[in-house]
Amino acid sequence: MNVRLAQKLIRWSKLNYADLPWRKKRSLYNTLVSEIMLQQTTVSTVKPRFLSFIKRFPDLKSLAQADEAHVLKAWEGLGYYSRARRLHWAANTISKMKNFPDTHENLVEIKGIGLYTANAILAIGMDKRALAIDANIERVLARYFGIYEFKGICAKKLTQEFADKKILNFKVSFRDFNEALMDLGRTYCRANKVDCLLCPLRKSCKSFKDKNALLTPKKVLKKKVVKEDLNILRVVFKKSDKYLFFKRPKGKWLQDQLELPSFIIANSKLKQYPRLKSFNLEKLPHIESTITKYKIKNYILNIDSIKLDPKRSVWLSSNDFKNHHLSSVTKKILNC
Numbered sequence: 001m002n003v004r005l006a007q008k009l010i011r012w013s014k015l016n017y018a019d020l021p022w023r024k025k026r027s028l029y030n031t032l033v034s035e036i037m038l039q040q041t042t043v044s045t046v047k048p049r050f051l052s053f054i055k056r057f058p059d060l061k062s063l064a065q066a067d068e069a070h071v072l073k074a075w076e077g078l079g080y081y082s083r084a085r086r087l088h089w090a091a092n093t094i095s096k097m098k099n100f101p102d103t104h105e106n107l108v109e110i111k112g113i114g115l116y117t118a119n120a121i122l123a124i125g126m127d128k129r130a131l132a133i134d135a136n137i138e139r140v141l142a143r144y145f146g147i148y149e150f151k152g153i154c155a156k157k158l159t160q161e162f163a164d165k166k167i168l169n170f171k172v173s174f175r176d177f178n179e180a181l182m183d184l185g186r187t188y189c190r191a192n193k194v195d196c197l198l199c200p201l202r203k204s205c206k207s208f209k210d211k212n213a214l215l216t217p218k219k220v221l222k223k224k225v226v227k228e229d230l231n232i233l234r235v236v237f238k239k240s241d242k243y244l245f246f247k248r249p250k251g252k253w254l255q256d257q258l259e260l261p262s263f264i265i266a267n268s269k270l271k272q273y274p275r276l277k278s279f280n281l282e283k284l285p286h287i288e289s290t291i292t293k294y295k296i297k298n299y300i301l302n303i304d305s306i307k308l309d310p311k312r313s314v315w316l317s318s319n320d321f322k323n324h325h326l327s328s329v330t331k332k333i334l335n336c
């Protein structure tokens, strides 16, 4: 690819996608937030949530000073909550620094910032020569250069060749270039469908010439996961107008999330909740949910007295729900 073709690609991108909210008002903070949100999530899902998140936490300081529970609440609808925690950790660390780190080495040292995010901050936030190889960029460049390898291996090859300046060795705005490649990957050069005739790169795209764009990156076939059935007892304890919750312990799965008291029934190896050897579930209503490899029946038990550990007990009225991140299962149960 030469500079003229890169500029053609950028012109196409700017004409069509310059109005994405994180592109309209640029800041390193906005780039940090949007790039973490966009990992594993589509642009259309991120758009409204980015705007409401930035309204709630307009800068690094406000995010760093927020309670994690409020950050998780503002993240609702985006899923993969570990990203919200990573963003919060990163904001905490960077807000204590004199300046926003501006080298790859310094960025990846920050808890919460991985290789991809570091490259995205350098390229998109700072307009430096860097390549933020997400799935879209990996796919477009593997096809453009005709690298027929497995997903992941294409990314490694591209990373190395880019670092050695064997590819993409021209002067261009790397912010615009990275964004244009991402735009192309989610529009004309998708994983299972290509619209090469509309693509600004088609004249020198190797896999278009070879008529085999869909052959790369090769997919690693995943084993079909057989879901394990699981019964969980969810206890709804209401005293006057407040419900009892407990906070998941630090350092454990879903740390700090508020949950209804929950117990695993019988013989699963899952250790996330205390286990009850047996419990008569027959007359209890239930709702179903799935998480990772588990198909769960959530049995709902309403009770009116219980002995409590005051340190881990949290009482919330239904008016408080909007201020806390509760899982969708919990919300469904409380709406029963």
Ligand code: SF4
Residues within 6 Å of the ligand: 140, 143, 144, 188, 189, 194, 195, 196, 197, 199, 200, 201, 202, 203, 205, 206, 207, 208, 213
């Ligand atoms: S020409 Fe086709 S395969 Fe090549 S980059 Fe464009 S959309 Fe992808």
